[in-house]
Amino acid sequence: MLHSEEFWKKLVQNPKALGPKEREYWMEIEPILSELLDEIKEKEKTEISFIQIKEKHLCDIMNNLIQTNKNRNILDSLFDNKEKFLKGNSKFGFDEQTLTSLYVQIEAYSCVLSTECFKLLLLFHLRDVNPLVSRFSTTIEKLAPNAWKKLKPYVDNEFRNSLAHGTWAIERALKSKKPVTAVVLFRDAELEPYKRLGLHDFMIEIKKQNILCTCLSHLIRQKRKENFFT
Secondary structure: OOHHHHHHHHHHHOHHHOHHHHHHHHHHHHHHHHHHHHHHHHOEEOOOOOHHHHHHHHHHHHHHHHHHHHHHHHHHHHHHHHHHHHHHHHHHHHOHHHHHHHHHHHHHHHHHHHHHHHHHHHHOOOOOOOOOOOHHHHHHHHHHHEEEHHHHHHHHEEEEEEEHOEEEEOOOOOOOOOOOOEEEEEOOOOOOOOEEHHHHHHHHHHHHHHHHHHHHHHHHHHHHHHHOOO
């Protein structure tokens, strides 16, 4: 059962951006993240002392994600008045293909940032563990094997790697007038496509990683208020 609109307003800056599917996804992953934190706490690996300047650095990094998502929402809103926007800005080089590709590109960056901020945020609240974000999966699997087994499918590293390593492409059919028909993902320099996502499905995968990071951020704020990290 989904919560009221007032409930979601307390969790996210833009609750209207969360449709029923996104809210269901949040409710699905939140108990797993909570279980993960509890399992880590049982190992006495949760941080109990925070240095103010490091907390500021973390906030500055998380603000990168917040601002990126704001910029993405601005671009998203332009599509509601696409013809009007393009008419007024075509002299600056904007056309439908430019606008759409810019939107896909900022979505890709948002996904990478969300995934990495998720890892960084969790590692920051742990102690006596490997702080390297690149070793996140190995570190968490050792600390909380039971919860990590449940969480791992939600941390889509394969998707993130394609976007972060530049092994993805915007595909447009030769005879199509659409600026984007699919986003193609590759694993490596062999350039064998392992997945083709329509624009809508691509956005859904991006949204999932955004929600994962936002949900963890909310949960940690809540647990800090409850003196979980002491």
